[in-house]
Amino acid sequence: MIRLENVTKTFGTGAVALSDINLSIEKGEFVFIIGPSGSGKTTFLRLLIRDMVPSQGSIVINDIDLIKLPKGKIPQFRRKIGVVFQDLKMLMDRTVFENIILPLEMADVDRKTAEKKVDEILQQVGIFEQKNKFPIQLSGGELQRAAIARALIFGPEILLADEPTGNLDPTTSWEIVKLLQDINKLGTTVVMATHNADIVNSLLKRTLALEKGKLIKDTKEEKKD
Ligand SMILES: Nc1ncnc2c1ncn2[C@@H]1O[C@H](COP(=O)(O)OP(=O)(O)OP(=O)(O)O)[C@@H](O)[C@H]1O
Ligand SMILES: [Mg+2]
Numbered sequence: 001m002i003r004l005e006n007v008t009k010t011f012g013t014g015a016v017a018l019s020d021i022n023l024s025i026e027k028g029e030f031v032f033i034i035g036p037s038g039s040g041k042t043t044f045l046r047l048l049i050r051d052m053v054p055s056q057g058s059i060v061i062n063d064i065d066l067i068k069l070p071k072g073k074i075p076q077f078r079r080k081i082g083v084v085f086q087d088l089k090m091l092m093d094r095t096v097f098e099n100i101i102l103p104l105e106m107a108d109v110d111r112k113t114a115e116k117k118v119d120e121i122l123q124q125v126g127i128f129e130q131k132n133k134f135p136i137q138l139s140g141g142e143l144q145r146a147a148i149a150r151a152l153i154f155g156p157e158i159l160l161a162d163e164p165t166g167n168l169d170p171t172t173s174w175e176i177v178k179l180l181q182d183i184n185k186l187g188t189t190v191v192m193a194t195h196n197a198d199i200v201n202s203l204l205k206r207t208l209a210l211e212k213g214k215l216i217k218d219t220k221e222e223k224k225d
Helices: 041-048 071-078 096-106 111-125 140-152 170-185 197-203 219-224
Strands: 002-010 016-025 030-034 056-061 081-084 158-162 189-193 206-211 214-218
Touching: 002 041, 016 041, 016 214, 030 041, 030 170, 030 197, 041 056, 041 158, 041 189, 071 081, 081 140, 096 111, 096 140, 111 140, 140 158, 140 170, 158 170, 170 189, 170 197, 206 219, 214 219
Parallel strands: 030 189, 030 206, 081 158, 158 189
Antiparallel strands: 002 016, 002 056, 206 214
């Protein structure tokens, strides 16, 4: 369902963030992306949401060729891919509820349906009680859950999470990973970029390792050999 062929991303500065990446991720997989800072993890995720296009190569998601995707169709495409950014991108002057309902408002979903959907998602991620708080009033774990809730609002087929345990203590980190696993069990493909070796080593999920933009390891391939 996600297929990258010979994907290279070079920035205007000359930085080669990704170099000749070939891989595919099937529907329902749970995949970790690991690698040192600067190895290309965030760039990889940004390419998948068509935040930018590769300099070379092709990316196809559910039969949609992202390079050929017209600009006007990008919003509709993004509803199928939820993303939790490394810096979360929550709007600080809006409550949790207002942050999460915003994408539905922008998509002109009627108010009653939207409110019901937000309540359901807040229950699912376990922060219903925090609904009317502002981001600054939440703990790190709660804030991460709010960002996950917003990413799930359109019921995406794929959820991308960039360092979702980055600033959390070990217990809270595990709670977030368990939440992502629950979401995965309901059928959503999950791709999680992380530095957290503990979590990666304990879970035995497929792991893609990047180093200086190159895919140096794909545990799925190892198992096949
Ligand atoms: N917009 C940009 N313009 C120029 N260079 C960039 C840009 N974004 C990323 N890079 C460079 O591309 C490389 C990969 O960056 P990326 O953010 O993907 O790494 P990362 O693996 O997510 O790192 P971290 O673990 O620190 O989040 C780095 O060398 C970075 O400096
Ligand atoms: Mg990053």
